[in-house]
Amino acid sequence: MEVKTFGVIGAGQMGNGIAQVAAMSGLQVIMNDIKEEFVQRGLNNITGILSKNVEKGKMTAEEKSAVLGRIKTSVNLQDLEAADYVVEAATENQPIKFKIFQDLDKICSPETILASNTSSIPIGRIAAQTKRPEKVIGMHFMNPVPVMKLVEVIRGLATSDETFKVTWDLSIKFGKTPAESSDFPGFIANRILMPMINEAVYALYHGVGTPEAIDTVMKLGMNHPMGPLTLADLIGLDTCLAIMETLYEGFCDSKYRPCPLLRKYVEAGWLGRKSGRGFYEYK
């Protein structure tokens, strides 16, 4: 199966990054969100990154225009009728994702593959919302998408070999290295990363260290590129909490209990960089 038109649902930090790498690989892209201001914000972000690439001499102004020319924006899910492959990157919320997959299943051609960029929700659960579970798969990009090399590829129980191969090959076309994970809450990446971040929040909650001290220990002591609290702010504290809840509920194991301080921050609207305040403040 040849993918020519690639749909992305959600133009947030992950969705616009995915749209960018897909367009840079030569695909026609439809980037969809619920409001015009969100797709415009996503497009502005892509334009800013491509402009920096031009300044750095990594691409020409003509290449930048060609990439932008391949991205169509949409606020109507019906536009996804034209897509051969769709990646959903909407908010990490199960009812929202279920509804999107139910709707895409009706709108898209029966041949279209429907992937989710979910951080943690089992793919089999999402696939069961459609009449095409063999064409549903996890295609999990890392943040920031244009920079990070990994795509975690997750098969649900019913995912076909063809769907897997198309997704694997697309990841390579996007300049990424795919790694396969089986379908359990949090897959590989967040099964390991998010308990570490949650433990860093516990360390703060218990007064073991200030945010700066916790991050410095992990950056300089373990050579992590970012400290765990800075990374949590980048990911989004709402997303971190949603992932911990999926792990906690999915495994019924208290070792995944979300730190009460993480919940408190989310309830206060301190979501990290995207809201201007999380463990740190952003202007």
Ligand SMILES: CC(=O)CC(=O)SCCNC(=O)CCNC(=O)[C@H](O)C(C)(C)COP(=O)(O)OP(=O)(O)OC[C@H]1O[C@@H](n2cnc3c(N)ncnc32)[C@H](O)[C@@H]1OP(=O)(O)O
């Ligand atoms: C939650 C999930 O489900 C899964 C996840 O994604 S978990 C999160 C996974 N991501 C990580 O762990 C990221 C950890 N952090 C890092 O790797 C690095 O700090 C980083 C790549 C984000 C930034 O790198 P850095 O060296 O500290 O900063 P900086 O020099 O500013 O950036 C390096 C390059 O990345 C680019 N970059 C940084 N942020 C970017 C962004 N948001 N979009 C596009 N490009 C970006 C910069 O422009 C720069 O490019 P050049 O080399 O061409 O100049």
Ligand SMILES: NC(=O)C1=CN([C@@H]2O[C@H](COP(=O)(O)OP(=O)(O)OC[C@H]3O[C@@H](n4cnc5c(N)ncnc54)[C@H](OP(=O)(O)O)[C@@H]3O)[C@@H](O)[C@H]2O)C=CC1
């Ligand atoms: N943040 C990260 O580091 C990573 C996140 N992910 C996953 O990617 C997905 C997106 O995360 P992220 O980009 O950070 O989140 P963001 O909040 O930045 O973006 C999500 C976008 O989806 C929009 N949206 C919500 N509902 C719908 C809908 N029904 N149709 C279309 N768009 C919708 C949101 O709009 P509104 O603002 O109105 O809600 C928002 O613009 C999540 O599943 C997350 O777990 C995966 C890897 C890394």
